[in-house]
Amino acid sequence: MVMQTKQIRLTDELIQELNMLVDVGMYSSISEAIRDSVRRLVTGREAPIKNLPEKTEKTIQKLDKEVSKQFQKAKGTSDFYPEDMEQRKTIFRKFMKTAENYNFKQIEAPAFENTNLLTVKQGQEIRDQIFIIEKKGSEELGLRFDITVSATRMFIEKQKELPKPVKWFYLTRMWRYERPQTGRLREFYQYGVELFGSDKPEADAEILNLLIDSLQSLGLTSKDFFIKINNRKLLEGLLLDIVNKDIINDVIRIIDKRSKLSDIEFLNELKKLDLDDEKIAKITSTLNITNIKEIKTSDLNEEAENGLNEIKAILNLLKSRKEFIQVDLSTARGLAYYTGTVFECFDKEEKFRAIAGGGRYDKMVEQFKGEPTAATGFGLGYSTLTLLLKEKDLLPKINLAPDIYIITIGDVKQQALELATKLREKNRVDVDLSERNLRNQFKYANSIKAKKTIVLGENEIKQGSYKIKDMKTGKEEEVKL
Numbered sequence: 001m002v003m004q005t006k007q008i009r010l011t012d013e014l015i016q017e018l019n020m021l022v023d024v025g026m027y028s029s030i031s032e033a034i035r036d037s038v039r040r041l042v043t044g045r046e047a048p049i050k051n052l053p054e055k056t057e058k059t060i061q062k063l064d065k066e067v068s069k070q071f072q073k074a075k076g077t078s079d080f081y082p083e084d085m086e087q088r089k090t091i092f093r094k095f096m097k098t099a100e101n102y103n104f105k106q107i108e109a110p111a112f113e114n115t116n117l118l119t120v121k122q123g124q125e126i127r128d129q130i131f132i133i134e135k136k137g138s139e140e141l142g143l144r145f146d147i148t149v150s151a152t153r154m155f156i157e158k159q160k161e162l163p164k165p166v167k168w169f170y171l172t173r174m175w176r177y178e179r180p181q182t183g184r185l186r187e188f189y190q191y192g193v194e195l196f197g198s199d200k201p202e203a204d205a206e207i208l209n210l211l212i213d214s215l216q217s218l219g220l221t222s223k224d225f226f227i228k229i230n231n232r233k234l235l236e237g238l239l240l241d242i243v244n245k246d247i248i249n250d251v252i253r254i255i256d257k258r259s260k261l262s263d264i265e266f267l268n269e270l271k272k273l274d275l276d277d278e279k280i281a282k283i284t285s286t287l288n289i290t291n292i293k294e295i296k297t298s299d300l301n302e303e304a305e306n307g308l309n310e311i312k313a314i315l316n317l318l319k320s321r322k323e324f325i326q327v328d329l330s331t332a333r334g335l336a337y338y339t340g341t342v343f344e345c346f347d348k349e350e351k352f353r354a355i356a357g358g359g360r361y362d363k364m365v366e367q368f369k370g371e372p373t374a375a376t377g378f379g380l381g382y383s384t385l386t387l388l389l390k391e392k393d394l395l396p397k398i399n400l401a402p403d404i405y406i407i408t409i410g411d412v413k414q415q416a417l418e419l420a421t422k423l424r425e426k427n428r429v430d431v432d433l434s435e436r437n438l439r440n441q442f443k444y445a446n447s448i449k450a451k452k453t454i455v456l457g458e459n460e461i462k463q464g465s466y467k468i469k470d471m472k473t474g475k476e477e478e479v480k481l
Contacts, residue, residue, distance in 0.1 A: 010063075010066060014062055014063065017059040017062070018059065018063065021056060034063070037064050040064060074187075075180050076180030076185045076186030077186060077187045078185060078383070083400065086398045086400060087396050087398055088382065090398070091218060091382070091386075091389075094214070094217040094218060095171060095217070096169075096171065098217050099193060099210065099214070101213075102167070102210050102213075103167060105169070106170065106171070107154065108170065108172060109147055109150035109170075110144075110150070111143055111173070112143050112144065113153070114139070114140065115127070115132065115142040116140075117149060118130055118142050118145065118149055120149075120367060126145065129177050129178050130142040130176075130177065131143040131175045131177050131186075143175035144174055145174055145175065146174055146190070146192075147170050147174070147190070147379075148192075148364070148377060148379070149364075151168060151377075152196075152364050152365055152368055152375070153368060155196050155370070155373070155375075156368055156369070156370035159365075159370050159371055160371075162196075162197075164196065164197030164198070165195055165198040165203065167194075168193065168194045168195075168196075169191070169192065169193040169194075170191070170192055170193075171190075173187065173188070174187075174189075174190050175187050175188075176188075182352070182353075183352050183381070183384035183387055184353060184381075184383065188382065188383050189381075190381055191380045191382065192356075192358070192377060193377050194376075195375065195376050196365065196373055197374065197375075201310060201313035201314045202317060203374070204310075204341045204360060204376050205314055205318055207358065207377060207378055208229075208314070208318060208321070208343065209321065211345060211356055211378055212227070212324050214380070218385075218389060219392070220388070220394065223348060224347060224348055224388065225324070225345055225347055225355065226324055226325070226345070226348060227326065227343050227344070227345045228326050228328035228331040228344050228346065229311065229315075229328065229331065229341065229342075230311070230327070230328055230329055230330075230332065230341075230343070231307035231308070231310050231311040231340055231341055232252075232332070232333075232338050232340055232341075232359070233303050233306050233307030233339070234295075234306075234310075234311060234329070235252070235307070235329055235332060236248055236252070236304075236307075237300065237301050237302070237303030237304025238286050238300075238304050239251055239252075239283065239286070240301060240303065240304075242282045242283055243273075243283075247273050250273055251273065251283070254270060254273075255287065257269075259350075270283065286329060287329050287330040289329050290327055290328060290329075291327060292308065292311060292312060307340070314341060331343065331344050333357060333359055337363065337364050338359045339360055339361055339362045339363055340359065340360035340362065341359050341376065342357075342358075342359035342360070343357065343358060343359060343378070344356070345357065352384050353384050354381075355381065355385055355388060356378050356380035357379065358376070358377050358379060359376065359378075360374070360375070360376040362375060399449075400448075401448060401449035401450060401451055402429060402448060402450050402451070403427040403428045403451050403452060404423055404427055404428075404429045404452045404453070404454060404468070405429075405430045405441075405444075405445040405448070405452070406419060406423075406431040406432065407432060407438065407442065407445065407453055407454065408441070409438060409455065409456070409457030410458050412456055415456065416432070417431065419456060430448065430450065449471075451470070452470055452471060453468070453469045453471060454466050454468050455467060455469075460481070464481050465478050466478070466479060466481060467479075
């Protein structure tokens with residue numbers, strides 16, 4: 001392990017105040033005062049301010065505040081302590097099992113890609129969100145903001161040899177440089193799937209069923225979440241009867257932000273595109289459609305008709321899941337690569353951001369110089385998901401306690417480690433590593449909530465047996481070594 005030194009910057013005023021604490025003998029040096037503050041920050045201990053002069057107390061508080069500020073993690077990131085890691089692993093295991101039951105295979109991709117690849121047809125907005133790695137030579141690399149681009153590159157590399165359809169899933173980390181918000185971080189974990197090689201509605205139904213089953217595996221039901229579904233062909237076809245084709249993408253980007261805007265803000269954004277009140281009213285009326293039966297098929301252009309037929313076919317395949325599905329023509333998914341079905345998953349009250357989102361991107365493989373291939377998929381954000389699970393009291397209950405803790409008496413370290421090795425074949429086992437006395441070993445076993453303890457000393461080794469104690473019931477059982 002490489003040890004690194006962290007410099008703490010202090011103002012001249014605070015240095016003078018700390019020198020006064022050194023002069024009165026509270027600390028041997030300013031460095032010791034800083035180390036003490038860091039220890040408090042790391043361990044969570046409170047400052048030793050009982051019965052201290054008010055001036056001294058304020059100096060220590062100022063030091064702690066400065067140290068805490070300089071030791072903060074980067075904005076928009078999360079620390080995962082053992083309990084957090086176990087919780088995430090438990091949730092991801094359920095996702096993994098569900099995806100594998102659908103015969104999806106797990107993949108992983110590099111954390112960074114060439115920026116040219118990441119930004120193809122995504123515009124300046126996406127480029128501004130990419131963490132650009134310092135340029136070395138002619139290469140410009142950026143951290144991935146999703147894995148669809150990487151997965152498409154991977155698919156193209158083995159496109160000719162892979163049996164179709166290709167069904168991949170991932171559980172991995174992404175990065176976006178943007179303002180952190182509740183449920184939206186700069187560094188975040190995502191579960192998602194990509195399905196290459198089928199342009200049939202069955203493929204879209206497959207990934208929607210997988211999304212529903214993945215969330216149900218965590219205990220969530222139709223009372224907790226639902227999926228808004230739309231079709232980009234249908235939406236664009238309907239909009240083409242209202243606005244010119246050259247501003248379609250601009251209108252869709254505004255529609256995609258509609259839930260984040262007030263009604264006035266939404267209207268003002270549309271007016272910036274020089275749309276008159278009549279056209280804006282028609283757009284708003286179109287977006288308010290929640291039942292495809294309201295759409296008059298006789299008035300549809302070819303684009304809209306194709307989109308309507310696609311969404312009808314998917315809804316027909318998902319009849320048994322209709323309690324989870326809601327048609328919403330304002331669901332647009334702002335990224336330009338979506339070509340057909342689009343959807344977003346929300347908590348029932350829409351209290352949080354979208355839990356998941358996805359859709360069909362049939363042009364991306366061809367756009368990246370591969371053979372034309374239909375594709376569809378979704379991505380689910382871990383951060384927003386945990387907000388919902390916490391509200392519903394469905395976060396996994398975590399128990400990190402060892403099954404057995406071996407307490408040693410005397411010089412039996414070697415035998416204790418050998419016993420631990422045998423027991424670890426089927427158990428989670430810990431053993432004293434600090435040469436504590438008997439009392440403190442039992443105290444430590446209690447602090448880590450060990451389920452059982454074994455006391456191992458020279459007598460036990462001579463007798464060839466030891467007693468294993470259930471720490472909850474106090475019952476003891478003698479076992480041969």
